[in-house]
Amino acid sequence: MKYTHWPVTAICPDRYDYPKTSDSMEYYLKKTTFLNFTHARLVDLVERRGWLNLSKQHQIREIFNYVKNEIVFGFNKVCYVPASRVLLDGYGCGNSKSILLMALLRLCEIPCRFHALTIDKNLYKNVVSRIAYYFIPRNVVDSWVEIYFECNWIRLEGYLFDHIYLKCTQEVSNNIESLDFNRFIASQGTQACKRTKSINHDYGVFDCPDDFYQQQTTNLSVLNLGLFTHLVRNQTNNKLFKIRQGYDDKYKSLSVSRAGQ
DSSP: OOOEETTTSSSSOOOOOOOOOOOOOOGGGGOOOOOOTTSSHHHHHHHHHHHHGHHHHHHHHHHIIIIISSSEEEESSOOOHHHHHHHHEEOOOOOHHHHHHHHHHHTTTOEEEEEEEEEEGGGGGGOOHHHHHHHHHHEEEEEEEEEEEEEEEEEEEEOOOOOHHEEEEEEHOOOHHHHHHHHHHHHSSSSOOHHHEEEEEEEEEEEEHHHHHHHOSSSSHHHHHHHIIIIIIIHHHHHHHHHHHHHHHHHHHHHHHHHHH
């Protein structure tokens, strides 16, 4: 099955021969426990940003960029939390960002669905701390979002890592594999080879993340889940905060230096 990969900065989507759906779009627009898009926080965000006044294509672009860059990469207590909680946290992993992305899209009446899969933990080797990597299961539950736009299902990827984190890791890392991985995540083109090769299992598509998580909660053991939630998660998030803080300090000092010239 072919998917349409859409660079959100492009003028129009790339087109492929993708099977059309005959399903009613109402299933891809409904509110759920996780996709609680009527929550005041989400409604206020959409109104303040003026997204409802944009064309559908520009809505998708703005929402995507918001989830990618303004909801920074980090680990929530669990990856399946309501969209309003992800927005409150201000950070998220791939699955929690998918939930927020879907909620905002549905609030703007853009049909979307949840595609679940597992990827090999090696993709996280140069992203999280060593201790966090130890507790991550071999097969990591992951997801992407698919939107229905102009009679095509379009696959959206690349919103996991925010642009500041990417800049930091590209500047400080000398590891070629890490740079390749970050470059792939940052790009929105059709060359999704590295992630595609790392997929261990494809659960397929679901109307909403709630349907998936009713079947599959987490593949961490109870002990590892407790350690990850209370110890590893905080250590990793603190590490990510320090990385971004270092970048902010460097940027501020550079700005002051240029201003004094």
